[in-house]
């Protein structure tokens with residue numbers, strides 16, 4: 124699919140999509156809690172669909188209710204039939220579900236697709252044998268063959284590559300009765316900490332209270348509370364960040380459905396928007412975001428630099444994205460329109476995402492005339508010098524496609540995005556939402 128975005132002014136209101144981080148965790152919890160669970164406001168991105176596929180493969184029955192909610196009936200991890208599970212392209216899907224799959228005593232083959240086949244999974248080779256799990260990987264990559272049952276034991280893990288492995292172990296330890304055995308998970312150098320807050324929050328909702336000792340040790344209580352039988356998937360701050368940046372560059376717009384009390388890591392986009400000088404007004408779950416006050420958008424308005432350099436007045440900022448790495452792409456789109464050099468820390472966290480995002484951002488934004496320097500863990504974006512119309516490539520990475528589309532909104536000419544369907548991984552409605560806000564979007568299948 125090829126999508127072309129022409130310079131546009133945005134206005135109006137839009138509802139943020141469902142968070143795949145929240146939805147995938149809800150699927151895991153619904154599988155493990157056994158009985159009936161209703162998931163409200165479910166997502167339908169490819170990663171969400173993959174999570175639903177995994178829990179069905181593990182024995183859950185999923186049906187849609189008249190109001191669009193999903194009902195999950197489960198007896199815990201109880202696979203039958205073909206013992207193969209497909210995690211699609213989802214890093215969280217694989218890393219969270221692998222320890223859950225290992226609750227079964229059956230040998231189960233775990234496969235994936237696309238970029239997931241190249242992402243590192245040697246964590247399992249190292250850690251699973253310590254928990255009594257037999258694992259065979261393809262040199263630290265997919266496919267895996269796993270045979271449990273997982274025995275919760277005191278364990279120490281490295282949290283520096285990804286928090287997703289810990290998310291999986293927390294669910295699986297709780298379900299395997301770690302509390303009765305008094306065991307703990309100790310973690311060195313945990314990154315992406317807010318994602319663990321979200322894991323613990325979802326677990327608590329469903330009755331598993333885990334004690335978090337400074338993100339270095341996690342302990343499980345002896346008894347489980349009765350949890351709630353229903354869960355409402357949160358609005359997505361990660362996809363929402365692209366909408367908010369689009370509003371700051373080409374708005375003003377209103378974004379609905381983002382909870383300001385959410386534990387989601389990517390809520391931190393608000394700090395960057397404030398530091399850039401964008402207009403931001405929060406009214407409960409409705410947020411108005413626009414260019415700097417007085418520098419209204421729209422190509423014909425005064426206050427815009429020649430060559431489509433965007434709204435005057437946004438200024439460069441510094442930001443540490445170590446614990447919210449998915450914000451890099453929208454931050455780069457924002458920084459491209461900020462006068463001066465924006466410095467973003469945490470580049471080393473990007474090497475093993477759907478693409479090596481430090482490099483892919485540098486290369487694709489380079490095609491639009493935006494200079495990005497990579498200096499160890501720092502990224503420097505030279506902004507406010509104009510964004511040129513160009514043909515770019517998503518590099519099969521949903522967040523690169525969305526970042527380029529947002530940057531296109533005030534470029535000097537149309538931006539054509541090749542392999543634009545990558546957005547389906549997290550935000551299938553993204554182009555439709557931009558068009559609904561007045562963005563000039565042309566899609567060629």
Ligand SMILES: O=C(O)C1=C[C@@H](OP(=O)(O)O)[C@@H](O)[C@H](O)C1
Pocket residue numbers: 143144145215284285286287290314315318448449472
């Ligand atoms: O737990 C989650 O929902 C996620 C955790 C983060 O990964 P890392 O912990 O690997 O940084 C993030 O990048 C990913 O998109 C989703």
Ligand SMILES: C=C(OP(=O)(O)O)C(=O)O
Pocket residue numbers: 212213214215216449476477522549
């Ligand atoms: C890296 C991402 O997801 P995951 O690791 O779950 O594939 C993402 O959504 O940007």
